[in-house]
Amino acid sequence: MSVLQRNNVRVLGKPSDPVLLFAHGFGCNQSMWDSVASAFIGNTYQILFDYVGSGQSDLRCYQFERYANLQGYAQDVIEICDALGLERDVIFVGHSVSCSIGALAAVARPNLFREMIFLGASPCFLNDPPHYSGGFDKDDLEGLLALMNQNYVGWAEYLAPVVAGPDNNPEIAGELSNSFCSTDPVIAQHFARATFFADNRDDFAKVTVPSLILQHQDDVLASVAVGEFLHKQLKHSQLKILDVAGHAAHMSHPGLVITAIQDYLKERDIL
């Protein structure tokens, strides 16, 4: 099993163009980047992938020990670059938890990356009073895990035969399952724990790669204050606030994200 198959890696464009590596957030897969990525076709080399356990990755490769914390996912990112023969100048574009994963990868292999673009980043979702407010208490995050338990695909598959009856029609069962996120519920829980109980505040401070922080104006998961905190932690960073409510501007307002990235890359003499 190659790394490229394991992570369902999709590559577009010429390797000689600037390399954009798009990393998806928790609960999502690479297709969430489609609208943004399509705007860069023609003048960049694009890499899209799914983390092991997400999207169309190979679930057989999921190792509970490796992915118990975000380091394992950072290792995925590095391995993908290695598998593609990329040694430097990668522009990492991450959403949500991928920002922390990208930061860990950039600390581990600083020379691999040229720029880091963080969308909706939060180094720590938990509140740590009095100086840091991640937005959530432990109980809130446990509540999220409970909700996931009741909504996830494995759960749907578990119930589907019951719902469809004894002579269950696979089409009906399939339809029920597909209406949920196609993720293994046990793995999703594990990823959720790795994501929401992580504290990577110190790791961002170790990143030396220049970065752009794109924060949503009104985002319950990653507030502007958290964006400002990151801006202080990251040595060569710019902070830009997107006038967006929500946590996924790349889906709700792709135009804003595209422009922000293009402007930044032009300013950095990359595009």
Place this chain on the structure above:
Amino acid sequence: MSITDELSALPCSLIITDAFGKIVFMNALARIEFLPEQVTLPTAIEQLFPPAAKIFLQTHLWPMLRKEGQVREYYLNIKSKLGTSIPILVNVAAGVYSGESCYRWVLLPAYQRASFEQELLNARQQSLQYAQEVSVLKQRLQNILDAAQDIAIMTLDQMGVIQFTNLGAGKLLGYPYNELVGQNIEMLFCNHQETHAGLLRIKYYLNAIYTMPTAMESVLEFESTLAQQSGAIIDVLLQFRPVPGESNASPKQILLLATDISKRKQLERLQNDFVATISHEFRTPLTAILASLTLLSHRYENVLEEKAKRLVDLSVINSQRLKRLVNDLLDLGDITSGNVTINLQSCALEQLIERAVNEQTQASKLKQITLNVLMPEHVPSVCTDPDKFHRVLVNLLSNAIKFSPVNSTVNVQATAYASCVVLRIEDQGCGVKPEFESRLFTQFTQENNASNREYEGSGLGLAICKGLVNAMGGEIGYQSAQPHGAIFWFSCLRG
């Protein structure tokens, strides 16, 4: 009536948001249920949800909504007006409202479903946990059973099909791990007379265990030879015992323990060969001695003095005893080495019993013993070797007469079962002491030396009987009679 009025009148909570989640409309029910009084529209829909649901909304619901245009039947918690959190089912679909793109959110209370799902979820987690525990225990048990490498441990079903084996079974029988499972135990028996009798005994035993509730405690144990996968033959001690099912509904199984006794059998064979050779060597001079003494006793009866005649008669009697002992030894040697020929045939039970009883009538009369034969109403035929059957029954009858007090009764009772007939020979003698019962059917054993003097016998009779009965596919045993006395029983297959 305007569209807004119609939506307001819907019997479920409906909220309409713009493409970015800002609430542009709430129907009456939704306002009553979910809109806090101090809040005025427009506000973001996520404000209605507690923190956990907010994250879920952002990480799951919105991405899906944007990707697929709708979400169905999502389970979330929402803040109620009272400040508590209540479970709801959320269905969202993209649409148009006042000429703008919108999302329509239908919120259905889900108290019942929530508790039902929570129960199911708990049950699932519980069952997963149980399954894990069972799997751990199963592995532990398997490891323990596998560690017993010198003994083959198997379980059989009613038909004799192997259901489970430990590592030792594969090792003993020379089969790759688990290849024995699914095979019938018959496969392990090579095709000759001695093992054929063993198979008959197993069949009868399985049948009894599964049809007679009282058979649950019985154990079948015998020595046999089995064929390894390579074709090599090994000597084993086989022990079968029933294992109760985990519940009344689940079938019981038979535990089979097989131990390699090749070394012991090898020594036994050497010993048997030695005994057989010696016995043969004894027989020739003994025959000559006996012939001479008999001649002396008969032809010179009138010549010999009275004292010399008594001595000659005593020598004849003891030589005959010695001859019987030598013959018994040779017979036992043949039986244990499997050299005895068994001709199984369908025989009339009544005639077999009559013949044996007639032969013992003289002896019984000497002690004024009544021989009482009790037969079932419908006398079945039996599948047996008539001569061997006769020898067994005569031996047991003669023992019963020998150990009975004067003027008592010996009962011979035949009972027919589904697949066999059991004969019981009951006397009113002193019976067998419990501590001696386990050695009754072994060679050279009589209960005590005092008995040896009182009752003549080689101590081989019961061992020969056991060998013959087993060779015919039957079992032999002892139980004490009430209030005193002995019952010897043996079974033979129905003809």
